[in-house]
Amino acid sequence: MRQKTNNADSSGFLGSISSNFLRSISSSNRKPTSSNPKPPKSDTENTPPTTHPNIPINLHHQSKPNDPFSHSNSHVKVVVRIRPENSNGKEGDLKIKKVSSDALCVGDRKFTFDEVFDANSNQEDVFQSVGVPLVRNALAGYNTTILSYGQSGSGKTYTMWGPPSAMADESSLSSQQGIVPRIIRMLFSELERERLVSDQKQFNYQCRCSFLEIYNEQIGNLLNPIQQNLEMKDDSSNALYIENLIEEYITNYDDVAQILNKGLSRRKNEAMNLNSNSSRSHIIFTFVIESLCKGTTKGFSTSKTSRIILIDIAGLDRDEVDDGGSQCPRESRHVDKSLSQLKHLVDALTNKSQSGKKEDIPRSDSCLTRLLQESLGGNGKLSVICSISLDNKSNDATLQTLRFGEQVRSIRNEPVINVVKETDADLSNNIRHLKEELIRAKDDVHSSAGSKDGYFQEHNMRESLNLMRVSLNHSLLLSNIDNDTDEHVNVNEDDIRKLRQQIDELDNSSEGNPKDISVDEDCVQFYSDEEYCDADTNSCDEVEKADVYCGKTLSNPSVATESSFRDSISLNSCNHSATLAGPQLSESPKFSKTQRRSVAISSSYLGSWNNVAESSTFSNKVLRKSFKQGDHVQSSLQSSKAKSLAASLQKGLQIIDYHQQNSALNKSSTSFSFEHLTLTPCLDIDKDDSYDQTIQQKPSSDEVTAAFLCASCWAKISNEDSSKAQAGNPDGMTDKIPKHLENVIAKSIMKEKELENVCKEQAARIEQLNQLVLVFFPSSFMICGSDFTFIDCLISRWRN
Numbered sequence: 098m099r100q101k102t103n104n105a106d107s108s109g110f111l112g113s114i115s116s117n118f119l120r121s122i123s124s125s126n127r128k129p130t131s132s133n134p135k136p137p138k139s140d141t142e143n144t145p146p147t148t149h150p151n152i153p154i155n156l157h158h159q160s161k162p163n164d165p166f167s168h169s170n171s172h173v174k175v176v177v178r179i180r181p182e183n184s185n186g187k188e189g190d191l192k193i194k195k196v197s198s199d200a201l202c203v204g205d206r207k208f209t210f211d212e213v214f215d216a217n218s219n220q221e222d223v224f225q226s227v228g229v230p231l232v233r234n235a236l237a238g239y240n241t242t243i244l245s246y247g248q249s250g251s252g253k254t255y256t257m258w259g260p261p262s263a264m265a266d267e268s269s270l271s272s273q274q275g276i277v278p279r280i281i282r283m284l285f286s287e288l289e290r291e292r293l294v295s296d297q298k299q300f301n302y303q304c305r306c307s308f309l310e311i312y313n314e315q316i317g318n319l320l321n322p323i324q325q326n327l328e329m330k331d332d333s334s335n336a337l338y339i340e341n342l343i344e345e346y347i348t349n350y351d352d353v354a355q356i357l358n359k360g361l362s363r364r365k366n367e368a369m370n371l372n373s374n375s376s377r378s379h380i381i382f383t384f385v386i387e388s389l390c391k392g393t394t395k396g397f398s399t400s401k402t403s404r405i406i407l408i409d410i411a412g413l414d415r416d417e418v419d420d421g422g423s424q425c426p427r428e429s430r431h432v433d434k435s436l437s438q439l440k441h442l443v444d445a446l447t448n449k450s451q452s453g454k455k456e457d458i459p460r461s462d463s464c465l466t467r468l469l470q471e472s473l474g475g476n477g478k479l480s481v482i483c484s485i486s487l488d489n490k491s492n493d494a495t496l497q498t499l500r501f502g503e504q505v506r507s508i509r510n511e512p513v514i515n516v517v518k519e520t521d522a523d524l525s526n527n528i529r530h531l532k533e534e535l536i537r538a539k540d541d542v543h544s545s546a547g548s549k550d551g552y553f554q555e556h557n558m559r560e561s562l563n564l565m566r567v568s569l570n571h572s573l574l575l576s577n578i579d580n581d582t583d584e585h586v587n588v589n590e591d592d593i594r595k596l597r598q599q600i601d602e603l604d605n606s607s608e609g610n611p612k613d614i615s616v617d618e619d620c621v622q623f624y625s626d627e628e629y630c631d632a633d634t635n636s637c638d639e640v641e642k643a644d645v646y647c648g649k650t651l652s653n654p655s656v657a658t659e660s661s662f663r664d665s666i667s668l669n670s671c672n673h674s675a676t677l678a679g680p681q682l683s684e685s686p687k688f689s690k691t692q693r694r695s696v697a698i699s700s701s702y703l704g705s706w707n708n709v710a711e712s713s714t715f716s717n718k719v720l721r722k723s724f725k726q727g728d729h730v731q732s733s734l735q736s737s738k739a740k741s742l743a744a745s746l747q748k749g750l751q752i753i754d755y756h757q758q759n760s761a762l763n764k765s766s767t768s769f770s771f772e773h774l775t776l777t778p779c780l781d782i783d784k785d786d787s788y789d790q791t792i793q794q795k796p797s798s799d800e801v802t803a804a805f806l807c808a809s810c811w812a813k814i815s816n817e818d819s820s821k822a823q824a825g826n827p828d829g830m831t832d833k834i835p836k837h838l839e840n841v842i843a844k845s846i847m848k849e850k851e852l853e854n855v856c857k858e859q860a861a862r863i864e865q866l867n868q869l870v871l872v873f874f875p876s877s878f879m880i881c882g883s884d885f886t887f888i889d890c891l892i893s894r895w896r897n
């Protein structure tokens with residue numbers, strides 16, 4: 098889930114933040130609030146932790162060997178906690194018995210989970226089982242979620258937060274304290290430890306949180322009561338966000354304890370049959386950690402972001418809902434509805450899991466379900482704590498809770514939604530290649546801006562972009578060839594969209610301020626030098642940075658206002674050294690609508706690749722843009738080297754496109770064929786028999802004849818024609834032949850002229866580019882030798 102807002106925050110943050118990505122970075126200990134204008138378009142989260150968490154976890158926190166989360170492909174963990182008996186001592190009819198560490202029996206029926214906590218268990222036990230792996234996964238870059246599920250009065254709230262008095266107990270860990278405060282404590286302690294060990298200049302982090310309530314399907318901010326009826330929306334890439342939700346920056350456990358207390362005290366509670374203080378709303382506490390890691394290359398830093406989502410659902414007395422009729426409170430019906438939809442979601446996911454098919458996930462209008470579907474994404478880890486009570490009245494509810502838990506657990510090893518759809522191998526490879534090239538190119542742009550080795554990097558960048566473009570065009574051609582049949586190539590819509598977006602962004606960067614360029618897997622962002630110099634001239638050099646963000650774009654200029662923190666995180670290019678390793682590129686489970694839309698978009702993208710004319714649409718677009726940008730080139734002469742470089746690059750790409758387009762045309766028409774230039778196999782028209790033969794064959798097409806004639810031949814033929822015509826011709830063809838040839842040759846000459854014009858244009862463009870290259874990178878020519886220019890290199894590469 099993401100949050101976004103359209104309001105700029107008045108606290109000095111020029112931009113705001115999304116819940117996924119920190120857009121303002123500050124060295125101050127406490128930032129009151131911030132809101133976020135727009136979430137990143139992509140719903141892609143961190144890339145997967147492939148080896149180990151970047152932040153080592155204390156040994157005593159290591160997970161148990163049988164912990165499902167220790168298997169990288171396991172996304173779901175389900176534990177059950179049995180609440181101690183009520184003070185009235187009444188037991189339910191059903192005999193519930195824990196039979197092993199991970200199983201319990203209800204009557205004859207055995208339920209197996211990842212762990213079962215009986216009535217003697219304490220808060221620390223649950224924390225060790227659920228909380229510690231969550232912290233580990235969060236620090237490893239996963240988005241983690243805990244869902245506290247169960248009947249009213251079963252102990253959900255107790256397990257999650259503990260009694261308010263325990264929360265306020267800041268001095269030490271109260272035995273009653275719930276798992277949320279324990280998690281927060283551990284998180285801060287691990288982050289702090291890492292920061293101290295690794296030196297503040299190498300690593301820093303920032304945390305923020307939000308606390309919202311869903312009551313009667315309406316979302317309110319528990320930390321700011323003014324914020325009611327917030328809207329949960331899908332952005333253009335179907336990522337969920339809460340519009341206008343304000344987040345709080347936190348730096349230590351005490352901050353969070355205060356926030357939790359404030360939020361919990363505002364939660365809607367009411368006395369119900371099963372619980373004298375029953376929660377009437379779902380509450381969701383979201384904790385976002387962002388780590389920043391200094392790398393080795395000046396100008397770069399990396400950042401990884403993880404979200405921890407802690408959900409405590411509202412109390413529901415199922416008997417009340419079933420029997421209550423008009424007496425049933427409105428909120429109970431809402432709660433029932435949202436839980437039913439949640440169950441449907443799990444049903445659908447379970448069916449998919451069992452059948453192996455990609456079943457459409459039912460569309461839900463329940464906030465809770467929509468939120469959870471995000472948490473079930475491929476880079477998410479979900480823990481469900483099922484609370485059951487031995488209370489007399491809740492036997493059915495107990496069974497229902499256990500069945501739910503079991504069902505959720507059955508999808509534990511399945512990627513919830515197959516993220517990458519079937520992809521044409523070549524196309525997919527090319528796209529991957531393009532991404533790599535794009536990232537490399539952007540890295541090079543950045544490095545070249547302030548590096549003495551700019552010359553090599555510029556060259557690399559040009560090469561990368563060239564390769565990228567060639568590769569893209571190759572993909573287009575491939576798709577074209579493959580689509581001779583009506584077969585649809587299934588590609589990952591996101592890949593294509595992002596790729597195009599990134600190339601567009603790159604294009605844009607040549608026109609102006611080259612910031613906010615995002616790259617899918619390791620997103621590079623460019624800040625203008627001026628931006629940082631304005632804020633702090635002393636550290637300008639150091640903070641002339643490109644933050645490498647995983648999958649998202651930072652865009653808050655307020656970063657520049659906090660120099661000390663900036664110093665600590667600046668200038669690093671450490672694609673692979675993020676503090677929070679990234680989980681896999683993934684997508685949260687999408688509803689059927691999304692799936693359908695995804696197919697539609699795929700086909701629409703590919704549809705445009707189905708013939709040569711359309712396949713060049715993209716190239717044309719870029720070309721047009723390139724020309725447009727070319728107009729800016731003169732005016733950008735005074736601009737930064739990076740800008741000039743980008744403009745120059747565009748020109749190079751433009752030439753390549755131009756060649757490629759001509760090449761495509763060659764295949765279908767002789768009009769603009771370069772082969773004309775090399776066509777010299779004139780017929781031996783000195784010989785009469787050849788001439789006769791030509792006449793006798795009566796070529797049906799002017800073009801055929803014209804194709805074998807050059808201007809000098811035509812002169813000869815003309816002379817002979819005229820002499821033959823004067824001598825008379827017995828077979829009556831005398832008049833016809835010269836006329837025929839005249840037409841053909843006239844056409845041929847026209848074509849030659851057209852061709853000449855094309856060549857001139859091309860020569861002019863090549864010249865233009867060479868001049869540009871000379872202006873910007875005089876040393877570049879050294880690469881190819883004095884007679885072999887950069888564009889020659891590009892063209893020869895393309896031809897090869």
Ligand SMILES: Nc1ncnc2c1ncn2[C@@H]1O[C@H](COP(=O)(O)OP(=O)(O)OP(=O)(O)O)[C@@H](O)[C@H]1O
Pocket residue numbers: 179180181247248249250251252253254255256371372374375376377410411412413484
């Ligand atoms: N494991 C436990 N040990 C001791 N007391 C518990 C335990 N679990 C729950 N309780 C007590 O049981 C009562 C109900 O618990 P709690 O409010 O957490 O239930 P709930 O599932 O959140 O209910 P609702 O959904 O109606 O809000 C509380 O007084 C709580 O302190």
